[in-house]
Amino acid sequence: MKKLLVLGAGTAGTMVVNKMRRILDPDEWMISVVDQEETHYYQPGFLFIPFGIYGKRDVIRSRREYIVPGVEMIMAGIDAIQPDQDKVRLKDGRVLSYDLLVIATGARVDPSETEGLMDVGWRRDIFDFYTPDGSLALARKLRTWEGGRLVVNVAEMPIKCPVAPLEFLFLADHFFHKRNMRHKVELVYVTPLDGAFTSPRASVLLGDILGRKDIEVVTEFNIGSVDFDSRLIRSWDEREEGYDLLVSIPVNKGSGVIQRSDMGDELDFVPTDPHTLLSKEHDNIFVVGDATDLPSSKAGSVAHFQVDVLQENILRWIDGLGLLPEFDGHANCFIESGFGKGILIDFNYEMEPLPGKFPLPGAGPFSLLEETRMNHWGKMMFRWVYWNMLLPGAELPLEAQMSMAGKRR
Amino acid sequence: MPTETIAGHTIELDANGFMTDAAAWNREIALEMAARVGIELTDKHWKVIEFCRKDAKEKGVAPGLRRITKNAGVSMRDMYQLFPKGPGKLAALVSGLPKPKSCV
Incomplete structure (x- = not known):
């Protein structure tokens, strides 16, 4: 019996096992997926929680419910991948072997990367909305906030869902209008990019909308530290932006597993062929979703398009055929x-x-x-x-x- | 592509002033390109430049700022002192590499 092992049962990992179980002969291939959390989060929904549009129950389901029968679900933390031995060590001491490995361990925010971000201000005047806890805490804050300067800051690119910070600002504008307090709120977008968005035509359109909604944009701002006492963020080149409420999109990194396995780049993303999705360093490992180092967006739609290509390439890999360079960054x-x-x-x-x-x-x-x-x-x-x-x-x-x-x- | 004479060599530059052919680069060119953006190169600058050149050769792309600070033995603060006004871009510029890609 051969073994296909998938690390991570998020959007990408769940799609991979469900699709492959339908295609691969259960007498020939065993499929297992490892994840440490029982809960599957609908991450696009986090954006709506601060404004009371979604509640917690709208964005969570049991992971197991979404894994088709015939796939072994292993609930455990992953300690490290040992690619030279085709093995994965779990935190509970178990060791899993594989013939083919798919890494789908995703990306996470790491606020500890920015000096001062997690000091006394964290979850008092400083929030994130990329985690369930962060978005729920921000919802509580916004229910009673009386106004002031609301700064949305992207710490560093790349981030998951690069349009979400803009959507947050658009929804905040709407939210404060509805509460008849838009005139008491200054909305400011502070970004390391040189415009609202990177690609020119979308940047012009989104920049126009920001202007129309009276949202100030500060560009090329690379945050170095947060000064909680003075309530300001400071860039590496010594510029300062004051805030009353800071909504931070902290540095995004790959999973700790990748770091412990020494398989990632400087942000713990796994070097991956941009078109076949095979690992650049190991020829029996594919990488999919937010875990890759690809210049495509880190988003569910991208994971979905990747999985369509991956499904075909896993079959070709099993049959010893050349992989198709079909992923186009869609x-x-x-x-x-x-x-x-x-x-x-x-x-x-x-x-x-x-x-x-x-x-x-x-x-x-x-x-x-x-x-x-x-x-x-x-x-x-x-x-x-x-x-x-x-x-x-x-x-x-x-x-x-x-x-x-x-x-x- | 526009060309310019830099340190006595005819060099092809892209629209943003970055060299299009990293192989045409040499230390004299780096000195003059740095001088044009108001930077006098010190040993610490050279350490960064050498890392950028080596890394770009291995990986095929110019390293980003975080990659430089993790691997070249300089801190983020150092980088902003060495290359004020955009250390990621300026390190690539002086090293004769294309502008580092920022992601969508």
């Missing part, structure tokens, strides 16, 4: 822009987000790079799609590769 993101509207962007390694209709050329129903009500409904419907179609590994009517059909240059 990402597809709904961006909430507040007041019941949203924007959709669709892009890949080579092609920046362009305007048009999606997924049906000319017909939509979604509009690319444009604010519409339908896009907002797409985002809200996506939670249902995530739990009921995406995780179970159902076929969605979307191609893994980005398409130019329906787009205008």
Whole structure:
């Protein structure tokens, strides 16, 4: 019996085991997945929690419920991968062996990387919304906050879901309007990038929306430390921004397992072939989702498109065939822009987000790079799609590769 | 591609002023490119430049700021003193490497 071992039962890992169990012969391949937490979080939902749109129950499910029968679920922390022996050591002392390993250990925020961020101000005047605890704590804070200067700061790129900080600001603008206190709140976006977003056309559109909503943007700001006493953040080149409420997107890193196994780059992301998803260093290890060092966005849609390519390449790997270089960096993101509207962007390694209709050329129903009500409904419907179609590994009517059909240059 | 004469060599530069061919780089070019952005190169600068060149050769891309501070024996604070106004970009510029990619 051969063994396919998957590390991590998040969005990517769950899709991988569910798809592969359907395809691989159970008499030939045993499939196991390891995760340390019983709870599966719908991470895109964290954004809505601070504003009371979602509660905790909207974003959690049992992991086991989403793993198909025939897959062994191992609940344990992972100590380290030993790629030279084809083994994985668990924190409880067990050792697992594999013929083929898939690393899907994701990314996490590490606020301890920024000096002063986790001092006395943490969860009093300083919050994150990329964790369930952080978003819930921020929801409590916002219920009674009386206004002032709200600074959203991205510590360093890359981050998971690079549009989420902008969505947070758009939703905050809407939230404070509804509470009749927008005039008491200054909204400020402090980013290390040189604009609202990296790709030029999306950056112009998003920059316009920020301006229209009276949200100040401070660019090329690389945070060095937080001064809690003076309530300001300081950049490495000695610029300062004061805050009354700081919403931080801390440094994002790969899993501690990757660091302990010495398999990652300086941020513990695993060097991965950008098109085949095979590890650059080990020829029986694939890497998928946020755990990779690829320049694609760290987002669920990207994991989904990667898994479509990975599924094919696992079969080819088993049959000893050459791997297909088919992953093109495709990402597809709904961006909430507040007041019941949203924007959709669709892009890949080579092609920046362009305007048009999606997924049906000319017909939509979604509009690319444009604010519409339908896009907002797409985002809200996506939670249902995530739990009921995406995780179970159902076929969605979307191609893994980005398409130019329906787009205008 | 525009070309410029730097330290007596004809050098091809991209739209942002970064060298397009890392192999055409030498120490005199580094000195002049640094001088143009107001930096006088010290031993510590050279330590960073040597790391950047070696790393880019191995990995095929210019190292980012965090990668430099983790591996070249200089702190983030040092980097901002050595290359004020954008240490990641300036280290690559002086090392004759393309502008480091920032991610989407």
